[in-house]
Amino acid sequence: MTTRGALPVESADSPRxxxxxxxxxxxxxxHVARLLAESAPARHTLVVRDPDKAAALGLPGPVVRADYRDRGRLRELFEGADAVFVVTADPRRPEDDENIVTAARAAGVRHAVKLSWLGVTDPGADDLVARWNRRSEELLRASGLSWTVLRIRTPMSNALAWAPSIRTDGVVRAFGGAARTACVDPRDVAEVAVRALTEPEHASRAYALTGPQAVSPREQVDVLAGLLGRTLKFEELTADEARARWSRRYGDRIADALLEGARRRAGGAAEQVDTTLGELLGRPPTGFARWAADHAGFFG
Ligand SMILES: NC(=O)c1ccc[n+]([C@@H]2O[C@H](COP(=O)([O-])OP(=O)(O)OC[C@H]3O[C@@H](n4cnc5c(N)ncnc54)[C@H](OP(=O)(O)O)[C@@H]3O)[C@@H](O)[C@H]2O)c1
Incomplete structure (x- = not known):
């Protein structure tokens, strides 16, 4: 084992x-990493492409470095693992899921838990992100691995993207300020992920995971203003302005998909609350007010 920063970084020949x-x-x-560390120390490995980012986040190791483009490296890291949590993030690279699933199968992994998007169940959603998530789910189901799919609504943590402009100008600029979404606390999703990784009864299940109520960006900003004791302003971007911002950050194809998703949300496509998360947790899912209170320090 070697060390990098504050974290132990395992070499490829360490036992998995x-x-x-x-x-x-x-x-x-x-949060999956944190919960696994709390429940079963040293019985997990964290795959990251940037160990410095992992160290900055204080992830409870062991941490190994790998890129999804390197199927051989993934197979090496999956050797001896019982279960894998699968998260990919680039809709232009369907081969990332293919590499992870193929490597897991080749390494003899039993079960995979895949993070996906609840929009896949919406027959009207046909943008790049929806098609990519559908295809990735299908790939996993056809892989021969035992599987669980976690289909989530927008994570509440997306609001952290507003933190810089809130801190400097007291302003949030976004498109679709009135569009309500049944956003979900990623900590709750992680709790379900750990259960699905370690308990057999979640095999062949696709769970719809939403928060306990639908809230709009404007309402979220009001909650944050109340917590910070400051006046915060919401400035509505036009569709063109929003697309231009996304395009600069993610490129045109993803910008088009994000705009289509935002328009569908404005039409109410993401408002519905599902009871599955509460049933799995055995308690009410976390609401936005609680999430915001726990993260107020990022905004103030
Ligand atoms: N974000 C949303 O609004 C949202 C809403 C609903 C559903 N979802 C779904 O959730 C899933 C995850 O999306 P996300 O964007 O939210 O993910 P995320 O939280 O940003 O996590 C993506 C993770 O994958 C890692 N990663 C990406 N490319 C990699 C590569 N080539 N090699 C190694 N690691 C790599 C990232 O590492 P780095 O930290 O180094 O980048 C990061 O740890 C997707 O299926 C998405 O459709 C997302």
Missing amino acids: PPVVVTGATGAVGR
């Missing part, structure tokens, strides 16, 4: 623990 978490620096993956 039974659960491997890909996307461990992501919104849900970081």
